[in-house]
Every structure is written in structure tokens, then in C-alpha cells.
Amino acid sequence: MKVTVKSWTGVATWRWVANDDNCGICRMPFDSCCPDCKLPGDDCPLVWGACSHCFHIHCIVKWLHSQPQQQCPMCRQDWKFNNK
Amino acid sequence: MSYKKEDLKIYWSKINYAFPILNDTIFSDCGNAEYEEIQQIIVGLGIQIKIRDLVLLHIEKYLRQHVAPSFWSKFVKVEEDEKGFQLFKSAVNDLYDAVANFSGMLQRLTILNNSCNDSKPIYAEKDVISGFKQLVRATLLSQLPLDFQVIIESFYKVSFNVFDNEYDKEDMGEDVTCSGCLNECSDCNCMYIVKVFHETNKKLMELQLLERLTGQVLTNFIQMRIESHIQKLCNGTFDKSHIGFLETWLDTTVMSWLTRIYCGGSSKPSPDDKNTLNAILKFKQKLSYFLYHSYTKLRIDELFNIIIEYPDSQPAVDDIKICLEKTDLRSTLCKNLQSALETRLLHPGVNTPDILTAYVTTIRALRHLDPSGVILETVTKPVRNYLRNRDDTVRSVVSSLTEEGAGSELAEELVKFAAETDGDSDKDEAWDEWNPDPVDADPTVDSSDRRANDIISMLVNVYGSKELFVNEYRTLLADRLLAQNAINTEKEIRYLELLKLRFGESQLHYCEVMLKDISDSKRINALIQQDKEIEILNKKFTSNAMILSAQFWPPFKDESLELPEQIKRHFEAYTKSFEGLKGNRTLSWKPHLGNVNIEIEIGDKKLDLTVSPFNATMIMYFQDKPEWSIDELHQVMKVPVTVLRRKITYWQSMGLITEKTTDHFVLVDGSDGNKPNVASNQVQEMICEDDETESVMASAHDQREGELQVFWSYIVGMLTNLDSLPLDRIHQMLKMFASQAPGTECSLQELRQFLDTKVRTHQLVLQGGMYKLPKT
Incomplete structure (x- = not known):
């Protein structure tokens, strides 16, 4: 007997490679979206700061706008986007 | 004043001559002129009142002793209708004659009475004639025998047969017997019967006995006729309105019988005969x-x-709607329909989709029958209760909601709802068309609610929560999306939009993401296929993937499966390619999900199959080595032995693998001939189907269990502090402390079940109704 696979459709779930499960600001899972968004993933991406903390981009932008100083809400270091 | 004895004797014999009844006979040839003389004598003697009363007394006695018994003596039970007919006829004739014989005497009595001038009522009537008739009736009825109706009935039966026959002569056809009188056509005596019938009726009418004697029988008879006519005309035919036909039938056929009976043969009552007209009316x-x-x-x-x-x-x-207004059968209707539903629908032998279809048509029909919805509410209560107890109700409703094509009335309903909500927000209440609720309405329910409910919301209300429905829809959608390769996303999106109109945007948000995942994965798939490394790998076979947002899909059943190396290599490459495409994101594979298209060459046969990854993996292992024990398979596939045993039946049914000894499986090689393939064709279909219909999603029950797990830490905390607690205390405390968490509406019932599972796994101890933590 010979078995030939012609095509294989697999199922996978995607997830962010981050050091935490939930966004520190909105407390939603990273793999979900921020409260303002409807669609996860490309439409609600994550950003990493220089301090290595990461958040939903919409969450951190909102946070930074509401603060006089640009600090990471987790570690109070100056916030810089880490463009890796 | 004194009279000679002889004179008195002569006078008395003359009086006897005029009123023979005093000697208990009724025949006399006393003429009018003669009576003049006798009258003179009576008045001269001044005894007119006494004579009158005496005569009346004797008439009464005579009637009682002779006329009535001889009339009733004819009323014996007979078997044949024909005999009864004759008996009744002769009885009435004799009575009529007997009464007629009185006429001369009555005339004289009238003169006598007129000379009395005391205006005393005679048997409660003004004049002698009607008094006499009254007397005859009273006497007759006072001696009514028990079964007098038998004969009357046979009389009318015979005559009605004849009448009936007159109205439908056409279908007499070639019959030898006349269907009217049941005699042979050659000596049909219909005409005779009709004649006798009318004569008899006329006589009875004259005696004013018609209604008294025959009313009951006649009514019964006609009612029976009506019933059988209705049965004949309407039974089982629902697609025509019958009320009109029936009314004309009553007006023409039945009423003309009646008029003929009452008017002794003429088909029209004389307009001045008020009595008859009234009676007929x-x-x-x-x-x-x-x-x-x-x-x-x-x-x-x-x-x-x-x-x-x-x-x-x-x-x-x-x-029915028209009839219900005219009759008082509303409660009967509710009761009967309810029991019909219970006996015919609500038992384990009926499929849930069938019950649902019946429920939907019931809603529609009863809506039409009673727009206030009260009947509907009463009648369908048991149906709703029953549906609540069926496990697959939600699933059936959801699948019929989204089903396309014939028989999916619910899908149509959904579309209709969407169309309706567009326009009619400004439907003002028409105050002048307001009607109060029917008496049997439940006063605690707002009538506008009852009216407003449409079919889908009534179905959803079976459970009382939208959430359950939406969850079920999500699971079904997930199954469908994963099961089908080429899914019609457009169609799904359309239904989703329709559902959104009904259940609200937020409830169905998850489903939207799911659909987007599918269309996104197609795009990503296309991009990844261009990757060099994948392209090389794809020379062997193509690998595709569906990439899902785990947070938005219902939880998957957790199953482990170790894929063959070559597949794993594919997936790794795919993941790498994905990571390159989407920065900072990676994939975790669900090895047991998806589907595989394989070709099996066995002997000179080729099988082209689409199977689950599990089955593909297994057959690939068997390709490497034709004999496996279940433990070995467990080692390489990392699948629990029980699952293996269950799933290997697929290949067994295909005839490719057999169980040589217990737990020891061997590949059936093609060199054995193609016998196994052929034999198993039917089995294969059955098993395949079974395999496909199995949901890959965790069941609702499992999901709920997971949700309840949130409480577990609370419960452990409680029990460490308070040692032991009864069920309802735990429930109360949970309500107090844990009510903020999502999905925490937990009934006492559910909590009990949850705690019982914990007891079973020895994480709890139940002692005298109190839950305790086991001592460690």
C-alpha cells in the first residue's frame, strides 16, 4: 500500500510573541483587541517600548496623550518605541 | 217551579241525545235544528252551566279512557322502519278521526257555553274548541309511553330518506332499488310515502301536536343529518372554506324539509300563519x-x-375564526389542541426539527386565528416546556435559521424580519381599533408583548436568553468553517448581518471576527505559498492553513496528536514564513484539526479520500510498518488508547486494517485482492458521516464547567475558613463575592452539579448535606 498526501490543510491559531498575556493598560489579552477595536491582529497591533514592556498600540497612545510626561505605565521609565 | 218526573226524564234523554258522551259514546245524529230545541230546554231549566261542566267532565274521561290509550297502543317497538311508519300513520289517522268525531258535539257545546255567560275558562282556554284541543294534548301527553320515540323516529327516517333522494336524484344511477323507499324501483312507493307524510304532518299540526310529539325526534334527526353532512363534506379537506356552503345547504335543503313538515306539504308557509312562521324561525x-x-x-x-x-x-x-365568535368553544379548542400536541408531538419518537416545524406552523396558524396571541400562549406552553428539555433544540433552531433552500422557514422568517424592521417604526396605535383581551388571557402579561412576539423571538424565548443561542450559533459556525474547504463566506456574512439585526451587534462580534479570520487566512495562505522554502516543500504536497484568532473562537476540544515528521516540517516552515510575514507573531498548530486529501494505492486500486488529520496520520504509520499494537500507536501518535480504539474503526470499516488479535492491528494488503474494499462500501459512508458530524468544539457543557472553575478557588477559600457549609450557603456567598466575574449567573442546580463532580473526583466531601474539604 502506498499513501500519497496530496494536500494538507492544517489549523493554527496565531499569537503575539510577548512576555505577558494581557495588555497592562486595558487588561485584555494581547491576542484579543483593545476595547476600542473590533478586529484583533493587524487592526490592533502591539508595540514594544525600549523598556521591553508591550501594549496594544491604541492603549499606549491614549495613555501617552493623557500624561504630561511620556512614561511607561509599568516601570515609569521614559517611553520610547522600540522598533525591532 | 216544578216539573213532572216524566218531563225531566224526557229532557234528560234529549240532553243525552245531544251530548252522547254522557253515555260514553260519541255518535249522534242530532242536527242543528234539533239542538235549538234542546238548548231551549236547557236554558229554560237554567242548568246550562251544570250540563256544560258535566259534558266536559265526561269528555275528559272519555279521552282518558279511550282515545289516548288507543292512540298509544300503536306505539309498540318494531324492528322495521316500514312497520313503524305504518303504525304511526294509522295512529295519527285514528286520533284525527276520533277527534273529528267530536266536532258535532263540540259545536253544540259551544252554543251551550255561549249561553252560560260566566266567561269561565275552559281548560285555561277561552273557547270550547281550543279548550278541547288543549285537553286532548294534555291527556295524550300525560300517558306518554316510555319508548314512543322509536316509532316516530322510524316514521321520519323513512320519509327523510325519500326527501333526501329527491335532492340528489342524479346519483341514483343504475340501482335496482330506489334509494328513497328501499323498494325495487318498479314498485317504488316514494310518492305514497310523501303523500302520507304530508297528510300526517298536517293532521298533527292541526291537533297542535306536531312540535310536542315529534319536536325532539325531529331535532335529533336533523342534527344527525347536519353532523353527517358536515362529516361528509368537510372531513379532511382544509383548503376550502365550508361555512358558506353549509349555510346555503341549511337554508335550502334542511329548511325546505322543515317548511314542508310544518306546512303540510307546501314549500312556502302562508304569510299570515304567524304561529308556523315563528316555529320555523x-x-x-x-x-x-x-x-x-x-x-x-x-x-x-x-x-x-x-x-x-x-x-x-x-x-x-x-x-374556525368565524365559528369561534358564534360558539362558545374557545376553551375546548385550547384543551383539545393542547392534548393533541402532547400526544402527537411531544414524545421521544419525534425529531426535534419536526417539533420545531410544527411549533412554527402552530405559531403562524394560531396567530392568524387569534391575533391577540392568547390561545397561542396557552396552547404552546407544553411545547415550550418540552423543547426546553431537549438537548438539541438550540442546535436545531440555529441550523434551520441558517439553512438555505427548501423547508427552512425560519431562514425566510429571518429575512422577513430584516425587511420589516426597516420601515414601521412609526406604527401608531389605532385607538379606535382597540379590543380588550379575551377573558382567558393572563392579566400579568402585557397584551402588546404578546402581539409583538414574532416567530424567531418565540423560539429564542423557549430558553429565555439570547446568549445561549448566539453561543450555539458560534459553535455551529466554527464547525462549518473548519469542516469545509471552500466555504461560501459571502453567504455566511449575509446571514450574520441578518442575525445581527435581531440579536444585536455586540453579541455576534465574535462571529464576525471568525469569518474575517477565514478570509484573512486565504490571503495569508496565498502570500505564504510564494515563499521559496514552502514552494520547494509543496512539490511533494501542498500545505494550507487556516489561521484563527483563538480568543474569538469557541474553545476547541483538547486533543493531542503527534503528526508525522514530514508534516511537521511543513508546518515549521509555514510558521517561519508566517513569522516573517507578520512581525512578532507566531502560530500554534492544532494538529488534530483540518483535513487531508490523500490518495491510497492498494493493489491496482486507487482511493482518493479526504480524511481527518488523525486518520491520515494513522494510515501513514501503517504505510511504514504493516503491524501495530495499540500501545505502539499510542507511543508514536501520543493519542489516548481509548480514542485510538474508537477512531481506528474508520480504517477497519474501509477494509484496510483488521484487528488480528485484541489490540493488535494489521494492514490488509492489496495482494489479498480487493474483496475488503467492496464489502465495506456502505459501512464506509456511514462511518465517514459519523466522523464528520462530530463537533471539534468543546461541548457547551464542557464550556460551562470551565466557567464554573472560576468559583472553585472561592469555594476552597470558604471551606478552609468555615470548615463545612450547606449548598445554599455556598450559593449565597458566591453570589455575594463572585458576582462580578463574567458568566457567573450560576443557578443552585448548576452549582450542585459542579460540586458533585468535585465530590466524585475526591476534591470535596459531602457529609449530611454539608460540603467539606477532604482532610489531607
Whole structure:
């Protein structure tokens, strides 16, 4: 007997490679979206700061706008986007 | 004043001559002129009152002793209708003659009475003649024998047969016997019967006995006729309105019988005969009520069938609607329909989709019948209760909601709802068309609620929560999306939009993401296929992937499966490619999900199959090595032995693998011939189907269990502090402390089940109704 696979459709779930499960600001899972968004993933991406903390981009932008100083809400270091 | 004895004797014999009744006979040839003389004598003697009373007394006695018994003596039980007919006829004739014999004497008595001048009523009547008639009636009826109706009935039966026959002569056809009188056509005596019938009736009418004697029989008879006519005409046909036909039938056929009976043969009553007219009119009112009553009854008995055939049976429903207003059968209808539903629908032998279809048509038909919705509410209560107890109700509703094509009335309903919500927000209440609720309405329910409910919301309300429905829809959608390769996303999106209109945007947000995942993965798939490394790998076989947002899909059943190396390599490459495409994101594979297209060459046969990854993996292992024990398979595939045993049946049914000894499986090689393949064709279909219908999603029950797990830490905390607690205390405390967490509406029932599972796994101890933590 010979078995030939012609095509294989697999199922996978995607997830962010981050050091935490939930966004520190909105407390939603990273793999979900921020409260303002409807669609996860490309439409609600994550950003990493220089301090290595990461958040939903919409969450951190909102946070930074509401603060006089640009600090990471987790570690109070100056916030810089880490463009890796 | 004194009279000679002889004179008195002569006077007395003359009086006897004029009123022979005093000697208990009625025949006398006393003429008018002669009576003049006798009258003179009586008045001269001044005894007119005494004579009158004496005569009346004797008449009464005579009637009682002779006329009535001889009349009733004819009323014996006979078997044949024909005999009864003759007996009744002769009885009436004799009576009539007997009464007629009185006429001369009555005339004289009238003169006598007039000379009395005391205006004393005679048997409560003004004049002698009507008094006499009254007396005859009273006497007769006072001696009524028990079974007098038998003969009357046979009399009318014979005559009605003849009448009936007159109305449908056409279908007599070639019959040898006349269907009217049941004699042979050659000596049909229909005409005779009709004649006798009319004569007899006329006589009875004259005696004013018609109604008294025959009213009951006649009514029974006609009612029976009406019933059988309704049965014949309407039974089982729902697609026509019958009320009109029935009314004309009553007006023409039945009423003309009646008029003929009452008027002794003429088909029209004389307009000045008020009595007859009145009697006929009253009779007609009674009969038309009866007509409605029996028609409604028939329809109520058939209501279940009518409902099943709705909307084809709409005319029947219209009829019932009219009839219900005229008769008082509303509660009977509710009761009967309810029990019909219970006996015919609500038992384990009926499929849930069938119950749902019936429920939907019931809603529609009863809506039409009673727009206030009260009947509907009462009648369908048991159906709702029953549906609540069926596990697959939600699933059936959801799948029929989204099903396309024939038989999916719910899908149509959904579309209709969407169309309706567009326009009619400004539907003002028409105050002048307001009607109070029917008496049997439940006063605690707002009537506008009852009216407003449409079919889908009534179905959803079976459970009382939208959430359950939406969850079920999500699971179904997930199954469908994963099961089908080429899914019609457009169609799904359309239904999703329709559902959104009904259940609200937020509830169905998850489903939207799911659909987007599918279309996104197609795009990503296309991009990844261009990757060099994948392209090389794809030379062997193509690998595709569906990439899902885990947070938005219902939880998957957790199953482990170790894929063959070559597949794993594919997936790794795919993941790498994905990571390159989407920065900072990676994939975790669900090895047991998806589908595989494989080709199996066995002997000179080729099988092209689409199977689950599990089955593909297994057969690939068997390709490497033709003999496996279940433990070995467990080692390489990392699948629990029980699952293996269950799933290996797929290949066994295909005839590719057999169980040589217990737990030891061997590949059936093609060199054995193609016998196994052929033999298993039917089995294969069955098993395949079974395999496909199995949901890959965790069941609702499992999901709920997971949610309840949130409480576990609270419960452990409670029990460490307070040692032991009864069920309801735990429930109360949970309500107090844990009510903020999502999905925490937890009934006492659910909590009990949850705690019981914990008891079973020895994480809890139940002692005298108190839950405790086990001592460690």
C-alpha cells in the first residue's frame, strides 16, 4: 500500500510573541483587541517600548496623550518605541 | 217551579241525545235544528252551566279512557322502519278521526257555553274548541309511553330518506332499488310515502301536536343529518372554506324539509300563519347554531392536522375564526389542541426539527386565528416546556435559521424580519381599533408583548436568553468553517448581518471576527505559498492553513496528536514564513484539526479520500510498518488508547486494517485482492458521516464547567475558613463575592452539579448535606 498526501490543510491559531498575556493598560489579552477595536491582529497591533514592556498600540497612545510626561505605565521609565 | 218526573226524564234523554258522551259514546245524529230545541230546554231549566261542566267532565274521561290509550297502543317497538311508519300513520289517522268525531258535539257545546255567560275558562282556554284541543294534548301527553320515540323516529327516517333522494336524484344511477323507499324501483312507493307524510304532518299540526310529539325526534334527526353532512363534506379537506356552503345547504335543503313538515306539504308557509312562521324561525336559529357548533367541533378535532398543513389550510382556519365568535368553544379548542400536541408531538419518537416545524406552523396558524396571541400562549406552553428539555433544540433552531433552500422557514422568517424592521417604526396605535383581551388571557402579561412576539423571538424565548443561542450559533459556525474547504463566506456574512439585526451587534462580534479570520487566512495562505522554502516543500504536497484568532473562537476540544515528521516540517516552515510575514507573531498548530486529501494505492486500486488529520496520520504509520499494537500507536501518535480504539474503526470499516488479535492491528494488503474494499462500501459512508458530524468544539457543557472553575478557588477559600457549609450557603456567598466575574449567573442546580463532580473526583466531601474539604 502506498499513501500519497496530496494536500494538507492544517489549523493554527496565531499569537503575539510577548512576555505577558494581557495588555497592562486595558487588561485584555494581547491576542484579543483593545476595547476600542473590533478586529484583533493587524487592526490592533502591539508595540514594544525600549523598556521591553508591550501594549496594544491604541492603549499606549491614549495613555501617552493623557500624561504630561511620556512614561511607561509599568516601570515609569521614559517611553520610547522600540522598533525591532 | 216544578216539573213532572216524566218531563225531566224526557229532557234528560234529549240532553243525552245531544251530548252522547254522557253515555260514553260519541255518535249522534242530532242536527242543528234539533239542538235549538234542546238548548231551549236547557236554558229554560237554567242548568246550562251544570250540563256544560258535566259534558266536559265526561269528555275528559272519555279521552282518558279511550282515545289516548288507543292512540298509544300503536306505539309498540318494531324492528322495521316500514312497520313503524305504518303504525304511526294509522295512529295519527285514528286520533284525527276520533277527534273529528267530536266536532258535532263540540259545536253544540259551544252554543251551550255561549249561553252560560260566566266567561269561565275552559281548560285555561277561552273557547270550547281550543279548550278541547288543549285537553286532548294534555291527556295524550300525560300517558306518554316510555319508548314512543322509536316509532316516530322510524316514521321520519323513512320519509327523510325519500326527501333526501329527491335532492340528489342524479346519483341514483343504475340501482335496482330506489334509494328513497328501499323498494325495487318498479314498485317504488316514494310518492305514497310523501303523500302520507304530508297528510300526517298536517293532521298533527292541526291537533297542535306536531312540535310536542315529534319536536325532539325531529331535532335529533336533523342534527344527525347536519353532523353527517358536515362529516361528509368537510372531513379532511382544509383548503376550502365550508361555512358558506353549509349555510346555503341549511337554508335550502334542511329548511325546505322543515317548511314542508310544518306546512303540510307546501314549500312556502302562508304569510299570515304567524304561529308556523315563528316555529320555523325558531327552529332555524337552533339549527344554525347547531350547524356552527358541530362544524367547529369537527374542525377542533382536526386542528392539529390543519395546523400541520398551514398555510395551505388557511381557509379552514378562517372558518374556525368565524365559528369561534358564534360558539362558545374557545376553551375546548385550547384543551383539545393542547392534548393533541402532547400526544402527537411531544414524545421521544419525534425529531426535534419536526417539533420545531410544527411549533412554527402552530405559531403562524394560531396567530392568524387569534391575533391577540392568547390561545397561542396557552396552547404552546407544553411545547415550550418540552423543547426546553431537549438537548438539541438550540442546535436545531440555529441550523434551520441558517439553512438555505427548501423547508427552512425560519431562514425566510429571518429575512422577513430584516425587511420589516426597516420601515414601521412609526406604527401608531389605532385607538379606535382597540379590543380588550379575551377573558382567558393572563392579566400579568402585557397584551402588546404578546402581539409583538414574532416567530424567531418565540423560539429564542423557549430558553429565555439570547446568549445561549448566539453561543450555539458560534459553535455551529466554527464547525462549518473548519469542516469545509471552500466555504461560501459571502453567504455566511449575509446571514450574520441578518442575525445581527435581531440579536444585536455586540453579541455576534465574535462571529464576525471568525469569518474575517477565514478570509484573512486565504490571503495569508496565498502570500505564504510564494515563499521559496514552502514552494520547494509543496512539490511533494501542498500545505494550507487556516489561521484563527483563538480568543474569538469557541474553545476547541483538547486533543493531542503527534503528526508525522514530514508534516511537521511543513508546518515549521509555514510558521517561519508566517513569522516573517507578520512581525512578532507566531502560530500554534492544532494538529488534530483540518483535513487531508490523500490518495491510497492498494493493489491496482486507487482511493482518493479526504480524511481527518488523525486518520491520515494513522494510515501513514501503517504505510511504514504493516503491524501495530495499540500501545505502539499510542507511543508514536501520543493519542489516548481509548480514542485510538474508537477512531481506528474508520480504517477497519474501509477494509484496510483488521484487528488480528485484541489490540493488535494489521494492514490488509492489496495482494489479498480487493474483496475488503467492496464489502465495506456502505459501512464506509456511514462511518465517514459519523466522523464528520462530530463537533471539534468543546461541548457547551464542557464550556460551562470551565466557567464554573472560576468559583472553585472561592469555594476552597470558604471551606478552609468555615470548615463545612450547606449548598445554599455556598450559593449565597458566591453570589455575594463572585458576582462580578463574567458568566457567573450560576443557578443552585448548576452549582450542585459542579460540586458533585468535585465530590466524585475526591476534591470535596459531602457529609449530611454539608460540603467539606477532604482532610489531607
